[in-house]
Amino acid sequence: MFQTQKIPSTLLKIIAYQIHLPSNHKSIQKIEADIAKSISGYYGEKSIAYYINSIVNKNFEPVQNIYLNIYGRFFEIDALLVNDKFLLITEVKNHRDVVTIDHELGVMVQQGRRGEKTYQDPILQAEKQAQLLDMWLKNNGYDIPIEILAVFTNQNVVVKRPENGKLDSRIIYGYKLNQKYEEISKKYTNHPVLNDRYELINKILDDTRLFNKSLLKNYNLKMNDFMPGVTCPNCDRIGMVREKHKWRCLGCHHTDKYAHIRALKEYFLIFGPEITNKKAREWLGIESRYVAKYLLQQIAHKQVGKGRQTVYILNFDLQKDFNYLLEYNKKQYIEKLAL
Ligand SMILES: [Zn+2]
Structure with missing residues (x-):
């Protein structure tokens, strides 16, 4: 079939x-x-x-x-x-x-x-x-x-x-x-x-x-070609900042509790399923080890190793978890037509 x-x-x-x-x-x-x-x-x-x-x-x-x-x-x-x-x-x-x-x-x-x-x-x-x-x-x-x-x-x-x-x-x-x-x-x-x-x-x-x-x-891409950051689900601007228990967009002031999930999904697509606390802090743009640990533990499918060597394994469903990317693309396309 x-x-x-x-x-x-x-x-x-x-x-x-x-x-x-x-x-x-x-x-x-x-x-x-x-x-x-x-x-x-x-x-x-x-x-x-x-x-x-x-x-x-x-x-x-x-x-x-x-x-x-x-x-x-x-x-x-x-x-x-x-x-x-x-x-x-x-x-x-x-x-x-x-x-x-x-x-x-x-x-x-x-x-x-x-x-x-x-x-x-x-x-x-x-x-x-x-x-x-x-x-x-x-x-x-x-x-x-x-x-x-x-x-x-x-x-x-x-x-x-x-x-x-x-x-x-x-x-x-x-x-x-x-x-x-x-x-x-x-x-x-x-x-x-x-x-x-x-x-x-x-x-x-x-x-x-x-x-x-x-x-x-x-595509001739290197790891450091990519801009880290949490994307705003409202205006698609990259680089939301972490406030207490939520993310804030500096562009449109939209706040979102779960915007980091999107960012980690994109990390998963670009770099693969493995992520460490340090890499997560860089990618999400946060300083606190503890916040990063808290967020990763909520989302990661499992973790391997202990302490600073801990590797978190992300696991998303390609068929179910990424529809927002197709929506994002549609939005981009419509904006381009309007220009
Ligand atoms: Zn925004």
Whole structure:
């Protein structure tokens, strides 16, 4: 079954990076572009799950949120269907309104209420992914054909071609996914079968995990690039100050009893689950060992070691505890549109 609603951990991590990096940091533009891409991928996946689950012939395994690296070059695939004989990259498009795709120019133009917006031709995009995936496969000893589809999933979209232009037949509405999948399958009826597709899937997932682990390195980030501080839940300004039993924002004067939890969640995403009293004081911007100890003991999942060597282990649920980051991102996006 194709899983819906799964928030990619990479997305949460890079939103936490964005919050705690100075706005003039050299990697911030790349991070913001990747957040936008990942967000649209996330909502796109939610929207394609229905169509993937409606494919009648279930002789494939769906794999989501793939990040791979070939010769130092990273690429991302939102949804890949792994059949015994071929792989199918589905480039999901969740755009609404009128979308015109011009393969000659390599662009997709969306005409919406806010005017025109130009994107890359989804076929070009998927073909590039296919090319990189093919290199990755060969490098790992696999030789298996790759098919691509660009799938429009929004109920409120009309896809058009330019006058005198043709629309690539691999661009489809979600409704057609089942039929298209059948067509592609037929093409490969007599094609040799992959020995063990689960071995391939595991290899893909292993490399994706590796990407997640070295995320800081991939963005060229060092520990001391990050600005410590408790973020104000009201105005998102960083650096709330600790008063007796609560936090106060120096910007909007909002007070909050639990703002440190958010800060520790972000610490967890950026640096991992282990934290010491000293690190917590630096991150939260407090001086008292005792306050830090009190706060950590309330939140930490467990503690290891004794005295000054105590390490607290944070444990948050990626699927449940971080919705505020998606909300934060939405707010940022709306503010940008308003500018
Ligand atoms: Zn504030």
